[in-house]
Amino acid sequence: MPLNFKFATLISVTTHLRFMLRIQFKRFFTFLILVLALGFHTSALAFEGDAANGKKLFKANCAACHKLDKKLIGPALGDMTERRSAEWLVAWIRDNGALRASGDADAQAVFDEYNGMPMTAFPALSDQDIYDILQYSIEGDAPAVPQGGTPTPTGEPVATTPDYVLPMLFVLGAVFVLLLILLIKMKNTLRVVQGKDAESIGDEISAFRKGLVANKFLMTIGTLAVGIFVLYFAYWWLMGIGVEKDYQPVQPIAFSHKVHAGQNKIDCNYCHSSARHSKTSGIPSTNVCMNCHKYVDGSEIVDESGQLKYGGDRSPEIAKIYAAIGWDVDKLAYIEGYEQKAVQWVRVHNLPDLVYFNHAQHVTAGGVDCETCHGPVSEMDVLKQYSDLTMGWCVECHRETEVNTDNGYYDGYHENIKEKYHTDKITVDKIGGLECGKCHY
Amino acid sequence: MKNISQYISLFALAIGVLACNTDKTTPGYTFMDDMYVGPALETYSQTDEFGNNMAAQKPVEGTVPRNYTVYEFENTTEGYDLAKVELQMPDEFKGEESLKEGKELYGIFCSNCHGDKGDGQGHLVKIEKFPPVPGYDTRDLTAGSIYHVIMYGRGLMGSHASQLNNEERWKIVRYVQELRGDKVTTANATDTEVSEVVAEEEAKDQQS
Numbered sequence: 001m002p003l004n005f006k007f008a009t010l011i012s013v014t015t016h017l018r019f020m021l022r023i024q025f026k027r028f029f030t031f032l033i034l035v036l037a038l039g040f041h042t043s044a045l046a047f048e049g050d051a052a053n054g055k056k057l058f059k060a061n062c063a064a065c066h067k068l069d070k071k072l073i074g075p076a077l078g079d080m081t082e083r084r085s086a087e088w089l090v091a092w093i094r095d096n097g098a099l100r101a102s103g104d105a106d107a108q109a110v111f112d113e114y115n116g117m118p119m120t121a122f123p124a125l126s127d128q129d130i131y132d133i134l135q136y137s138i139e140g141d142a143p144a145v146p147q148g149g150t151p152t153p154t155g156e157p158v159a160t161t162p163d164y165v166l167p168m169l170f171v172l173g174a175v176f177v178l179l180l181i182l183l184i185k186m187k188n189t190l191r192v193v194q195g196k197d198a199e200s201i202g203d204e205i206s207a208f209r210k211g212l213v214a215n216k217f218l219m220t221i222g223t224l225a226v227g228i229f230v231l232y233f234a235y236w237w238l239m240g241i242g243v244e245k246d247y248q249p250v251q252p253i254a255f256s257h258k259v260h261a262g263q264n265k266i267d268c269n270y271c272h273s274s275a276r277h278s279k280t281s282g283i284p285s286t287n288v289c290m291n292c293h294k295y296v297d298g299s300e301i302v303d304e305s306g307q308l309k310y311g312g313d314r315s316p317e318i319a320k321i322y323a324a325i326g327w328d329v330d331k332l333a334y335i336e337g338y339e340q341k342a343v344q345w346v347r348v349h350n351l352p353d354l355v356y357f358n359h360a361q362h363v364t365a366g367g368v369d370c371e372t373c374h375g376p377v378s379e380m381d382v383l384k385q386y387s388d389l390t391m392g393w394c395v396e397c398h399r400e401t402e403v404n405t406d407n408g409y410y411d412g413y414h415e416n417i418k419e420k421y422h423t424d425k426i427t428v429d430k431i432g433g434l435e436c437g438k439c440h441y
Numbered sequence: 442m443k444n445i446s447q448y449i450s451l452f453a454l455a456i457g458v459l460a461c462n463t464d465k466t467t468p469g470y471t472f473m474d475d476m477y478v479g480p481a482l483e484t485y486s487q488t489d490e491f492g493n494n495m496a497a498q499k500p501v502e503g504t505v506p507r508n509y510t511v512y513e514f515e516n517t518t519e520g521y522d523l524a525k526v527e528l529q530m531p532d533e534f535k536g537e538e539s540l541k542e543g544k545e546l547y548g549i550f551c552s553n554c555h556g557d558k559g560d561g562q563g564h565l566v567k568i569e570k571f572p573p574v575p576g577y578d579t580r581d582l583t584a585g586s587i588y589h590v591i592m593y594g595r596g597l598m599g600s601h602a603s604q605l606n607n608e609e610r611w612k613i614v615r616y617v618q619e620l621r622g623d624k625v626t627t628a629n630a631t632d633t634e635v636s637e638v639v640a641e642e643e644a645k646d647q648q649s
Contacts, residue, residue: 063573065596073596242471249466265564267549273604280484291599353479
């Protein structure tokens with residue numbers, strides 16, 4: 001849209017400069033504002049640009065450091081055409097270093113304000129390209145339609161039992177009791193008809209017990225059955241002690257693996273980077289969170305209905321990271337001399353001290369996928385222990401998993417094992433994976 | 442007789458109730474706690490021994506961890522410019538092996554934003570969770586400047602020094618140069634001879 005009101009504005013300004021002497025102060029003031037607004041508007045549009053192409057160029061070249069509506073690495077650019085002339089912007093974007101070298105005070109001021117971090121020069125952009133970008137900065141994006149594909153973590157597991165099961169059981173129980181009472185009533189009625197005395201429920205029960213105690217066979221079977229029942233439950237209860245399968249503690253930050261590993265497809269090893277090198281998989285320190293959350297503050301998270309979950313504010317959960325590491329969200333910088341706090345994550349997978357487990361040995365040497373032991377983590381909003389982590393579970397895997405025999409250094413050794421065990425399949429237990437001292441020492 | 446049967450049924454009831462620990466936010470019971478929780482400090486455990494109550498401590502001032510490589514360029518614009526010119530990739534990382542490992546590491550640490558081909562079209566950029574990232578070929582980069590940026594970060598990218606050690610950083614640099622189509626040459630050899638040089642060095646290592 002070619003709009004150049006500059007000349008017309010100039011005429012109107014001079015005309016009204018004379019006119020305003022005669023009008024009242026109040027009216028003059030409103031008029032002044034109007035003229036000023038018009039003046040700014042016209043100077044901004046002293047070029048012709050294609051916003052669609054500008055958007056493309058902006059995304060490719062500028063968006064890594066700039067946003068239209070807020071400060072990022074560099075200043076917000078939505079109002080840049082109001083602050084600077086188009087000529088200045090062209091010169092700055094093309095080669096800001098040269099502009100600074102030419103002694104331009106504005107250029108030097110911006111450079112100093114952003115701690116002497118130079119902007120990349122873009123000599124390849126033509127004047128028209130830059131006009132397109134400027135046009136885009138004025139028009140901006142179409143009114144926001146919330147981005148799909150970012151449902152938020154709810155943190156609550158979905159109930160699997162339907163709601164009507166429990167009331168249904170109560171109703172069935174009531175019907176059963178009712179039928180029993182009816183039966184006794186009918187029996188009593190029949191006894192009265194036959195001319196005998198009616199029996200109370202207490203009489204019925206005592207008669208039943210006497211009959212039961214008299215029946216030695218039934219008593220023996222019954223005692224055995226109860227005994228086995230009790231032993232069965234006692235056994236499984238004792239077996240379950242120390243097994244923390246499905247343990248799902250409440251974490252200090254409502255972190256969702258489903259969002260990070262599932263939707264965002266961040267590799268497990270990105271955050272748990274020490275799993276490749278050390279005994280522990282590594283709880284990421286907050287500086288790793290900040291690699292993304294410097295930018296992602298949760299204000300764009302939408303709920304199921306497509307509304308902004310926090311009304312455009314920062315997520316209170318992500319704010320906990322900022323509080324821990326000392327990140328100033330307004331200045332977009334770490335606070336100097338801040339006393340950093342540790343996020344007190346609750347450990348989910350606890351192996352007893354009597355057993356040694358090493359992540360690097362499994363991840364790097366063994367090439368075992370994380371999911372083999374930790375289950376479908378990328379589907380869990382709240383992380384829980386997926387496997388038993390019992391010794392039987394370890395041993396089973398060691399008996400079944402074949403080892404990598406690519407390393408030529410061990411060829412002779414592997415041949416010996418094949419001969420010794422009369423098999424072509426070299427599993428972990430064949431190379432000592434079941435020796436007590438490998439894990440217990 | 443009657444007493445015994447009462448005790449048995451009470452016991453069964455107690456077991457039944459205890460077995461129904463449905464609160465999954467608590468860890469449950471252990472047999473002998475002393476066997477589970479040892480006196481030695483675990484990596485992330487709490488302890489009263491140190492001021493900040495953490496078992497994980499930073500190295501004593503003036504010391505460095507084992508296998509630590511000192512990086513002498515500063516995290517400033519001047520440091521970046523200096524590293525770009527002066528920092529050279531050691532020859533040991535120029536072979537095919539580091540290219541292979543570099544590709545793997547790139548897939549873990551870089552491709553989610555920078556894209557599999559280094560064109561800035563990573564998954565996070567595509568789903569618009571992260572702002573667009575410039576492609577490697579649109580910027581003037583050297584091995585030194587790539588290493589420097591992995592070390593300290595640049596712009597919106599944060600430092601990846603805590604996630605990658607010196608060797609891994611160089612392997613990623615090697616792969617990024619491959620994506621850019623840069624020629625990688627050793628100090629005294631041409632491109633084709635690189636793998637031979639590396640093979641010789643490996644042979645020497647094995648002998649010693």
